[in-house]
Amino acid sequence: xxxxxxxxxxxxxxxxxxxxxxxxxxxxxxxxxxxxxxxxxxxxxxxxxxxxxxxxxxxxxxxxxxxxxxxxxxxxxxxxxxxxxxxxxxxxxxxxxxxxxxxxxxxxxxxxxxxxxxxxxxxxxxxxxxxxxxxxxxxxxxxxxxxxxxxxxxxxxxxxxxxxxxxxxxxxxxxxxxxxxxxxxxxxxxxxxxxxxxxxxxxxxxxxxxxxxxxxxxxxxxxxxxxxxxxxxxxxxxxxxxxxxxxxxxxxxx
Numbered sequence: 301x302x303x304x305x306x307x308x309x310x311x312x313x314x315x316x317x318x319x320x321x322x323x324x325x326x327x328x329x330x331x332x333x334x335x336x337x338x339x340x341x342x343x344x345x346x347x348x349x350x351x352x353x354x355x356x357x358x359x360x361x362x363x364x365x366x367x368x369x370x371x372x373x374x375x376x377x378x379x380x381x382x383x384x385x386x387x388x389x390x391x392x393x394x395x396x397x398x399x400x401x402x403x404x405x406x407x408x409x410x411x412x413x414x415x416x417x418x419x420x421x422x423x424x425x426x427x428x429x430x431x432x433x434x435x436x437x438x439x440x441x442x443x444x445x446x447x448x449x450x451x452x453x454x455x456x457x458x459x460x461x462x463x464x465x466x467x468x469x470x471x472x473x474x475x476x477x478x479x480x481x482x483x484x485x486x487x488x489x490x491x492x493x494x495x496x497x498x499x500x501x502x503x504x505x506x507x508x509x510x511x512x513x514x515x516x517x518x519x520x521x522x523x524x525x526x527x528x529x530x531x532x533x534x535x536x537x538x539x540x541x542x543x544x545x546x547x548x549x550x551x552x553x554x
Contacts, residue, residue, distance in 0.1 A: 302340065303348050308456065310434070312352060313498070316340050316368075320534040323368045324500050326460055327352055328453070330431025334358035336379070337451060337460055338500065339372030343413050346375030359383055359429075361438065362419060363462030363500060364448045365391035367399050374415035383427070384419030385440055387447035392418035423449060441488075443481030444471055450488070457495030459488060465513045467502030468528070468535050472542040478521055485514045520546045 304312035304327055314325040318341065325338035327349060334356040339346055353376075362370045362384035373382065396416055404411045427438040434455040441450050444463040451460035463471065465485065472478075488494055489510040497509045519525035520542055531539065 302345050304352060307498075308458075311453075311456070311458070314338075314340060314345065314349070316345055318368060321501055324498070325369070326498065328431060328436060329353065329356065330433050332357070332432030333429070335429065335431065335436055335451075336360045336376060338363050338369040338462075339376065341368045341371050342411070343372050343375030343415070345372040349376060350378065354378070359421075361436075361449070361451065362388050363450070363460070364388060364445045365396050366445065366463065367396070367403070369462070369500065370396075371400070371411075371414045371416070373417040374413065381421050382417055382419045383421045383423060383438070385447040385449055386422040386424060387442075387445075388449075389419045389422055391445075391447060392416060441481070441484040442477050443484065444476065445473055446475055446477070452494070454493055457493055459494050459497050461497055461499040461509075463500050465497060465499050465509055467499060467505075467509060467512070468531060469516050469539060469542075470513050471538050472517075472520070472545050474545060476545070478517060478546075482514055482517050482521075485510050485517075489514060523547075 302314050302316045304314055307313050310329050312327040316323050323340060325340050328335040328337060334353045336349060336358060339360060357380060360373055360379050360382045365388045400411060400414060400416060423438050423440060425440050429436045434453055437452045438449050439452065441448050441464045448462055448464050450462055450464055489507055494507055497506060498504050499509065516525060
């Protein structure tokens with residue numbers, strides 16, 4: 301179980317340390333509606349969340365369908381709807397159950413409580429949710445995966461980045477549309493309304509996080525990047541994988 305951490309009035313963060321990396325979700329509570337942004341890796345990760353959203357209409361939003369972001373939903377028995385990109389819904393029919401089977405085979409009984417709950421409401425490009433007193437905007441930003449969403453609360457200047465931005469470096473996948481990803485990040489980097497960036501992995505900061513991710517991805521494309529010797533072992537491996545995807549031409553422009 302992870303205890304929600306107050307970040308500002310109306311916003312709590314859920315943070316979890318997994319074997320090789322940390323992951324972060326959020327609880328956003330408005331005067332009329334509430335949102336659980338990512339449910340982390342297991343139903344037990346949500347054990348402390350229901351009391352915070354009790355009495356509110358509340359929904360779950362998946363930033364994307366990776367296992368460490370969406371496997372805890374069964375721990376929220378009173379949820380009304382689950383929102384995700386249309387590609388997120390498709391992944392629940394393909395790679396999401398495959399990954400669960402792999403984890404169950406590797407660790408018998410450790411994942412028995414996980415119930416895969418796909419999105420019930422789909423986003424294509426943009427969706428605005430009035431929570432009462434402020435708004436959560438959902439924007440499609442394909443990059444780390446094709447189903448990635450970011451959440452922006454303009455009244456607070458807070459950008460919930462999911463895995464589209466990460467410190468110390470982002471994770472490239474086989475289908476990452478590099479140029480589209482970089483262009484999407486550049487739009488947010490140039491948006492003066494953004495004051496605080498809350499990624500799902502790594503440190504919270506300002507727009508310098510976005511620029512750092514842009515610089516890293518551009519350096520990958522131009523073959524000029526080198527990993528810092530101070531990188532944790534997990535991210536050293538991620539960097540090598542990123543280089544292989546780029547050099548093999550697997551990573552696509554869409």
